[in-house]
Amino acid sequence: xxxxxxxxxxxxxxxxxxxxxxxxxxxxxxxxxxxxxxxxxxxxxxxxxxxxxxxxxxxxxxxxxxxxxxxxxxxxxxxxxxxxxxxxxxxxxxxxxxxxxxxxxxxxxxxxxxxx
Amino acid sequence: xxxxxxxxxxxxxxxxxxxxxxxxxxxxxxxxxxxxxxxxxxxxxxxxxxxxxxxxxxxxxxxxxxxxxxxxxxxxxxxxxxxxxxxxxxxxxxxxxxxxxxxxxxxxxxx
Numbered sequence: 001x002x003x004x005x006x007x008x009x010x011x012x013x014x015x016x017x018x019x020x021x022x023x024x025x026x027x028x029x030x031x032x033x034x035x036x037x038x039x040x041x042x043x044x045x046x047x048x049x050x051x052x053x054x055x056x057x058x059x060x061x062x063x064x065x066x067x068x069x070x071x072x073x074x075x076x077x078x079x080x081x082x083x084x085x086x087x088x089x090x091x092x093x094x095x096x097x098x099x100x101x102x103x104x105x106x107x108x109x110x111x112x113x114x115x116x
Numbered sequence: 117x118x119x120x121x122x123x124x125x126x127x128x129x130x131x132x133x134x135x136x137x138x139x140x141x142x143x144x145x146x147x148x149x150x151x152x153x154x155x156x157x158x159x160x161x162x163x164x165x166x167x168x169x170x171x172x173x174x175x176x177x178x179x180x181x182x183x184x185x186x187x188x189x190x191x192x193x194x195x196x197x198x199x200x201x202x203x204x205x206x207x208x209x210x211x212x213x214x215x216x217x218x219x220x221x222x223x224x225x226x227x
Contacts, residue, residue, distance in 0.1 A: 031212075033214060033215075035217075041219075042217060042218070042219035042220065043160070043203070043217040043219075045214055045215075045216070048214050050212060055212070056209075056214065091159060091160075097211065097212055098211075104150055104162045104165065104215075105162070105215060106162075107159035107160050107161070108159060109158070109159050110159050
């Protein structure tokens with residue numbers, strides 16, 4: 001099991017540039033989550049998908065952020081234009097959804113984004 | 117009131133000590149509870165689920181008090197390798213929903 005795979009691991013970009021973060025969930029997991037972590041705010045849910053359908057995007061900060069999941073094995077989080085306050089670690093996580101049980105997440109290694 | 121609240125610490129303890137972390141949650145409809153562990157500059161990893169009857173995994177014991185909306189984690193005979201941040205986690209939205217994370221409690225175990 002390769003786990004949840006995120007790329008890139010590190011990204012340094014200039015303010016105003018477009019940033020695209022990528023995630024490949026674990027095969028067979030049908031729910032995918034994007035989180036952002038900062039010292040001040042901890043882990044914040046940005047958006048999540050069940051069966052490739054966005055369920056809750058209320059955590060997306062503003063229109064500069066967008067996320068897609070075109071198929072069960074790939075998702076992107078895009079920031080355009082990026083700002084210094086977007087600097088954070090962005091985690092993708094996936095889990096299996098089914099029945100009444102709630103299964104815990106598996107996280108990717110994260111993308112450390114720095115906007116200068 | 118924040119959805120999941122934890123004492124941020126840090127807790128600095130000697131090896132072999134017993135340490136307890138507490139957490140409160142605001143949504144009485146929450147049904148699933150977890151403790152995650154996060155090492156510095158790493159991703160969070162599931163430590164253990166928390167069941168209503170309480171559960172134990174080696175040196176780790178988790179307790180849930182639904183009436184008080186309170187969760188605890190006890191670590192006995194702490195090791196240097198237990199040094200990490202411990203995140204209290206609560207589900208939101210039932211089996212199809214998502215997880216809400218506390219900001220974590222930092223533990224540092226010293227020789």
